[in-house]
Amino acid sequence: MIQGFRKLFQSPIGLVLTLGFVGLIALAFASADITGSGFGGIAGGERVATVGSERISTSTYRETLNGAYERARAENPGLTWQEFLDGGATDGVLDQMTERLAVFAFAKENGVRIGDSLIGSELTQIPAFQGPDGQFSQEMYQAALQQRGLSEKLVREDLEQGLAARMMLIPAQIGSQFPEKMARQYARLLNETRHGSVAFVPSSIFAADIKATDEQLRSYLSANRSRYSLPERRTVRYAIIDRSGLSDVAATDAEIADYYKNNRDEYAGxxxxxxxxxxxxxxxxxxxxxxxxxxxxxxxxxxxxxxxxxxxxxxxxxxxxxxxxxxxxxxxxxxxxxxxxxxxxxxxxxxxxxxxxxxxxTNDRPLAAVRDEIAGIVTEDKRRQALAELASEAENELNSGASLQEVAKSLNAEVATTEALLENGQPFDQGAGEVPAQVQRVVQNVFAMEPGSDAQIAIAADGESYILYEPADITPSAPPPFDQIKPALEAAYKQEQGSKKASAAADKVLAAIRKGQTPAEAMKLIDKNTPPVSPVDMSRQELVGAQQQVPPPLALMFSMAKGSAKKLEAPRDAGWFIVDLDRIDTKDIAKDDPLVAATVRQLGPAVGGEMGEQLTRAIQADVGVTKNQTAIDAVIAQLTGNR
Known part of the structure; x- marks a missing residue:
């Protein structure tokens, strides 16, 4: 996953797609909740980068990063900020911003101007702003901006930058073609056939002879504690405050009349x-x-x-x-x-x-015609207000030192306790019942509370009632009792030790092969029953056309030099592969082989991307780009909570 992010941020084609086409970075990156909060001690005007005479502020960088993370998390809900940043987002997003701004600044310096009419024309072509008839819809346009918390000015500026980038970069890519002579060499690689063998030294043939003492297993557990630890779980003690605790509430004639008077425009024609x-x-x-x-x-x-x-x-x-x-x-x-x-x-x-x-x-609606409608509205408002006052009283009692049970009793609310829950709100025991939605909403808050913390109150999941909650039983993250997991520890310990012995045995075999012995002869140096050596005679075309994940030993063989041998560890301490490459046969291909033309077509876009990337780098060098690492680090710390 992290490698996928890095490829996206670093590839030339990804760069050209970002800079060369109108992508509405603002709409793509910004999220609906980024405009309402302050920036927590970092001045919004402080720069994270300077591009020519233009600046990228900390607030703009933070909004762009936050929006990019939200979009990534929409596709991968389990994605954490740290994983996102480790994938290259910290530099990748800022690099895209500086590259885009540099191209725009260079375009302006060289007389490229984007008029309002061209921007307006581009707006009408964006599918997000089109109605069911396929035509531009002002209503859809305004709704899209409001949903994402964007101003029209920001969107127009983004379009202006995107259009300028397109005008500068696309001409540099027109007509780019991968040279046929180079394509022929790439095509020949697909006709390449490799001959060799793969041997395997399994850990299990050594693990069976290993004896493990309790002391060794306890030491192994201590070194691998996180692998065997159960997650922290907590039970939640809670009580719901809802309208069942309210006395009858009804709208009076005076309240109905006042509402009608205060909302006269609503009932006017x-x-x-x-x-x-x-x-x-x-x-x-x-x-x-x-x-x-x-x-x-x-x-x-x-x-x-x-x-x-x-x-x-x-x-x-x-x-x-x-x-x-x-x-x-x-x-x-x-x-x-x-x-x-x-x-x-x-x-x-x-x-x-x-x-x-x-x-x-339309004509005005008199009070008599809307009395029942207003009575329902006023009654609902009074109930909501009464419940809010009840919740406020409960909060005051909690702040005064009252326990959850005492407050619940004073409100005639029932106290309940959940089964042990994980931090994601799911039951620890798979056989446990469903967790109430009101509780799921506050589980993360419960896990953030210290043992013995005072009870808290929050609006419940339905948005109408309130929940009092506190952690009850807390079981810290730790491995199960030793006797309970001893068989698993013993098996893993033997496998690990067996892998070490298998590695030493593989080194002996590898040394013998490099001295001239065949893999089959060298494997006899291991005085144990091992799997037979597997011969390999495969073309690269067969490898590529397998339509499945390439086994690691074959992937290694197709990256080795002729006449070499290498050792490769198998997953999960299963053993060691010994890959021996004997020879490589490469057949010539005809001049009119369709594979050459296909290679030219497939690699042509890469040439265009490279041309666009080189032009962008030259523009950046000409315009001048500097980064303020202190401000960048401050933004990252604020987003990850590591202030």
């Missing part, structure tokens, strides 16, 4: 509008369309003549339309009569022309 929308890149273009209209009804036809397309927009209210367009566009639309065209007026995507197709007005 509304004005719904349906518009035909046309967005143009400049005000002059919008005025040109407007001047060609002999009547508002022709707007769609005139747009088609100019190669443009209109869209229909509906709005339930001014606020609804403002969210879809802008306050300025909304004001213009609501100042326009039915059948007329509003605009041109500047909006988020360009200059808007809005024809008002229909206006539907």
């Amino acid at each position: 509304s004005e719904q509008r349906v518009m035909t929308q046309l967005v143009l890149p400049t005000e002059a273009a919008a005025n040109a369309v407007l001047s060609d209209l002999s009547s508002p009804a022709q707007m769609a036809a005139v747009a088609r003549e100019k190669g443009l397309a209109t869209t229909q927009v509906s709005a339930e209210s001014r606020a609804d339309l403002s969210a879809k367009t802008s306050p300025a566009v909304t004001q213009a639309v609501y100042d326009t009569a039915q059948g007329a065209v509003a605009g041109p007026v500047r909006g988020p995507l360009g200059w808007y022309l809005m024809r008002v197709d229909s206006i539907t007005r």
